[in-house]
Amino acid sequence: MQYVYLPKKHALEVQKSQMNQELALYGFHLTQEQIKTLYKTMSLVCQKYQMIETDPSILFRFVFMIYDFKYIKSDGLMEMTQRVMDVFYALRSIYPVTLSDDDLLDRMKIACKQNHGVMDKKTRHIVMKMIEKEGLHANDDEV
């Protein structure tokens, strides 16, 4: 017996190849193995911050956030993406959804540039300050 539900598995594959086409313009490429490693890291980071990610394609948004940074060398893309994940989920776990994923990534990009291309705790604090200046406080719409 076959269950009638058909998951759209191919959508992820399409996004993967599109991402690599874009990355190639800047001299980057992520292998299948590297993408697997990034997913593994994403899962560990989510565990660390008690979060669950329901959209695997967010990985491509993490990569797209940093691929045009002048600070990144071709061998640093993996490490930088992993750091982006850490900062992103650390912030996501404390801020309500009034701040969307896209807005958060935009602020992270600005903060990273202010921090001379370094994605670390300091970047996180810069983002937090930016957000608090806008009047949004951590966990203020917790259910």
Add this chain to the structure above:
Amino acid sequence: MQTMMKFEIKETSWKRLFDYLKSQSMINASYEKGLHDAFLHELRMRVKNYQRKRSSSISVTQYKELRRSMYYLLDHGLPSSNQTTYFLTTPIHEQLLMGEAMIAKQIDQITSLWLKCKQRPIYFPNERYHSILNEQLPKFLGSYDISYHAHRVIEDLDYPLVDGLPLDHDMYQLQGTDLIYEYLSRFDLEQHYVSLFDQDIPSLLNRYEQLHGVALHYLGLNLCSLLIPIQYCITILPNAISLCLSHEDITYILEHTAQLKKHAVASLKQQLPPFLFAYFEPTFLAFQERLETISKKTLALLLLDEDVRTKSLFQIPPAIDGLRFAKVYNEVLEQSTCMDKIKLLKEHQIGVQDMMDLFDNGIFYGDEFMMYFDTCMEIELIVFLFLLHQEEFAFHAIIKQKQISSWVAQHEWDSYLYQYLSSCSPIKWEKLEMIMSTTIFTLCV
């Protein structure tokens, strides 16, 4: 339980049915994979919508809540018959919609039950009881979230039922609308039962308060638990005419328990409507069993027969109206000496409640309070204490002089009252104790 049967609470869970079908090899690996993917897809969609399409990630706690809510909907979507066919042929999305439709029906049932209870008011000044009807249920109905938190009840449901309090909502092993429906059905039956004694309730509660020195509602007790022993006993007595029994009646019951109890339950069955009897039968039987080992004094207390006439009743007069209060206040302020103020207050025969308001408005300073208390009668001093510490007077407890010095004053004048009482002579304190042990204080409404 007529009303409780209207809506059947599901006993089969979706997960249990899935495990059963799998164990019977009615679900193969590819079906299971498809079902799993479909479930996850639905869950992801719910996460996305829950996060207002602004984020695809969610905290583990909230994710688990959404998953529990989905299982709750799936459980409610299951039909009472042909569950296997339904499970295997209905897509999960439709099953969820079916669950939502069933819960919506249950919400309608809860609403009509709630309205029925609200339209049958009984005299019972219990805050929790009224909170259930006027705050908690309307809040539940107004904020129930069928899409994301179908299984959740945040209301306390803190008015205890005859079989106890649904502590942490664990008592009935139910959640969401099932829990509310079960609780409300029981609440409705108990309210129906209490309404049978509608006329006698105010005097009964009054008598309970006089006898125990504390109101039933203050103790947070269930009203049925007070009525059940009384109804049982008046049923088995040959000539009982009121809810209040005499000492002879109690002696008779205790001496003839073995014979009387033979027909007690049958007789109660005739008196009560069948659905009420079905609900209360275990409680009546439990009391019947207890009756064999109960002492005369305990039974007398249960039946509110302890003679309260040996104690005098002091009704604390109500506060005077605002205009008169303002007039007295202004007149007092015009007086130049403390003795003049006291004389004026005595002339106006100001009650203790108003005196407390005048104290708060600063009519006396420092030692003037001590002078005032010195002119008070013993009963007035006790009423001050009673109004400040009603809980200490519960069960007719007698306050000790040593106790007072350890009390923390809430106002400036309390500290002077405590100081005055803790330093008064042993003879005066003896008089005060005598009043406490022989007087029942009640607030005049």
